Amino acid sequence: MRINIIFKIIVVFLISASASVFAETEMTSQNTYPKTFVNADSSQTVIPSKPTRILSTSVTISGTLLAIDAPLAATALTYEGKFFSQWADIAEQRSVEKAWPAGSVDLESAYIYEPDLIVVAWRGGDSARDQIAEFKQIAPTIILDYTAQSWQDLALRLGQATGLEEQAQQKISQFELFVNQSKNKLQIPEGETNIVAYFGPGATNAIALEDGVHADLLTDLGFKMEVQNRQWHDNTVPLSDFMRVHFELLTQLKADTTFLLEASDDSANRFMHDPILINLPSVQNKQVFGLGENSFRIDMYSATEIVNDIVQLFERDTNAG
Numbered sequence: 143m144r145i146n147i148i149f150k151i152i153v154v155f156l157i158s159a160s161a162s163v164f165a166e167t168e169m170t171s172q173n174t175y176p177k178t179f180v181n182a183d184s185s186q187t188v189i190p191s192k193p194t195r196i197l198s199t200s201v202t203i204s205g206t207l208l209a210i211d212a213p214l215a216a217t218a219l220t221y222e223g224k225f226f227s228q229w230a231d232i233a234e235q236r237s238v239e240k241a242w243p244a245g246s247v248d249l250e251s252a253y254i255y256e257p258d259l260i261v262v263a264w265r266g267g268d269s270a271r272d273q274i275a276e277f278k279q280i281a282p283t284i285i286l287d288y289t290a291q292s293w294q295d296l297a298l299r300l301g302q303a304t305g306l307e308e309q310a311q312q313k314i315s316q317f318e319l320f321v322n323q324s325k326n327k328l329q330i331p332e333g334e335t336n337i338v339a340y341f342g343p344g345a346t347n348a349i350a351l352e353d354g355v356h357a358d359l360l361t362d363l364g365f366k367m368e369v370q371n372r373q374w375h376d377n378t379v380p381l382s383d384f385m386r387v388h389f390e391l392l393t394q395l396k397a398d399t400t401f402l403l404e405a406s407d408d409s410a411n412r413f414m415h416d417p418i419l420i421n422l423p424s425v426q427n428k429q430v431f432g433l434g435e436n437s438f439r440i441d442m443y444s445a446t447e448i449v450n451d452i453v454q455l456f457e458r459d460t461n462a463g
Contacts, residue, residue, distance in 0.1 A: 173305045181285035182264035189282050192305045193259035197252060199270040199277070200263035201244060202288050205229050205441030206296045207261070208236070210310045216241045216255040218268060228436040228443035244268040249276050257281045259303070265289045289382050292355045293441045317442055324449050325363050329458040331429055333398030334368040335360060340402050340413050343389050346376065348403070354383030355440045356403070356433070363452060368397040392419060400424035405432035431455060 177189045195215040198204040204217040208229050216239035219225065223243045225233045239255060242248040247270050252260070260277045263269040264287040270277070277283040284303050288296050294314045301310030337350035337357060350356045352367040361367055371394075375385040400422070402409050410430045413419060424430050434451050436444045 175305075177303070179284050179303050182287040182290075183285055185285070187282050187284050189259060189284070189303060191258070193257075193303070195255065195257050196259045196261060196304070197241065197255050197257035197281070198261045199241070199247065199252075199273075200261065200266065200268045200288070201226060202266060202268055202439050202441070203261055203263055203286060203296065203300075204233075204238075205439070205443055206288075206293050206300060208232050208238075209293070209313055209442040210297050210301055210304070210306050212300060212304050212306060214238050215257060216251075218247075218270070219243050221245065221267075226436065226439065226441075226444075228441070228447055232443075247273050249273065249280075252277065252280050259284065261286065261300075263288055292358065293445065297442075313442060317445070320446070321359075321362050321449060324453050327453055327458055328364060328456045330364045330456060331399050333366070333423070334396065335365040335399040335401065336368040336370075336395055336397040336424075337401045337403055337433060338392065338395070338413075339384065339404065340392075340409065341389075342412075342416065343418065345389065346378075346386050347389050347392055348384040348386050349374070349392075349395070350384050350403070351381075356383060356437070359440065359445055359448060360401070360452075363449065365399075368395065389418070393422065395422055395424070398423050398427055399429040399431075401431050401433040403433055404435060404438040406435055407432050 173192055175189060175191045179187045179189055181187060194213050196207060196213055198207055198214060198217040201218050201220055204214060205226055205228065207214045214236065218241050221244050241251055244267060258281055260281050260283040262271060262274055262277060262283060262285045264271055264285050266289050274283060274285065286296065286299055297310040297314060298307065301307040339348035341347050349370055352369050357367045370385060372381065372385065374387045374391050375381050376387060378386055402413060410432050414425050414428065414430050419425055434444070434448050437448055
């Protein structure tokens with residue numbers, strides 16, 4: 143009997159020791175360099191040491207670098223020469239330098255920032271892929287395609303490159319908890335929901351696919367997304383999270399609730415007063431809402447804004463009944 147007790151104690155000790163060694167090994171592997179990073183174009187980049195000064199040539203990717211507390215030294219900007227509004231204050235607090243507006247790469251300033259890692263977007267309006275060869279002469283350069291993944295997946299990839307996997311996973315877990323807590327506060331409207339980028343007649347409009355990152359966020363909050371007809375896409379750009387559609391096709395939408403991308407309630411009023419769209423179910427129901435002025439690109443910061451706005455719109459009345 144005593145031998146069995148001693149044996150069990152030894153087993154417990156060995157399991158605990160193994161778990162401790164495994165945890166230490168996992169932590170060590172996060173910070174073991176050099177690392178080989180597989181890029182979005184299938185090339186590979188050797189990162190010799192843990193980055194301490196990152197230059198992001200993509201304003202979209204910069205939001206996720208900030209979210210995982212990466213050492214972002216400088217970032218490219220919007221076409222207007224600004225940070226994204228949802229994280230501008232954080233960038234200012236961290237003294238992030240403003241590099242160049244999207245589409246106007248300045249290689250001289252890239253040298254001045256003395257980066258030890260450069261991040262490039264493979265696709266998107268802020269892609270600097272044409273200068274990848276020049277960037278590689280300055281510092282190790284990694285290439286990511288943010289158009290093909292959620293901010294969470296992007297955070298994990300950036301965490302791998304920067305040795306911040308643990309921070310990335312922690313931020314993702316915190317956000318998931320925030321979404322679940324917010325969901326429990328909501329009284330979701332009946333029927334289906336869609337997301338529209340509304341620009342009016344004579345312009346190309348866009349409709350979110352039901353499995354894109356914007357729709358996924360609403361699905362996680364409990365909304366049922368309208369399944370879209372992919373044949374509506376005009377094929378001027380590759381199909382991703384949104385279909386580019388002719389304005390007249392908006393009249394065929396069926397959802398009872400509509401959210402407007404990159405829009406406030408003023409835009410919602412314009413949508414509801416558009417005479418071509420007057421018979422839409424969401425217009426008839428007066429269930430058209432702005433998804434937020436920063437909702438074009440989903441990162442942790444804009445997603446948090448969207449969730450908070452939706453809670454304000456649809457929070458359950460706990461005093462009812």
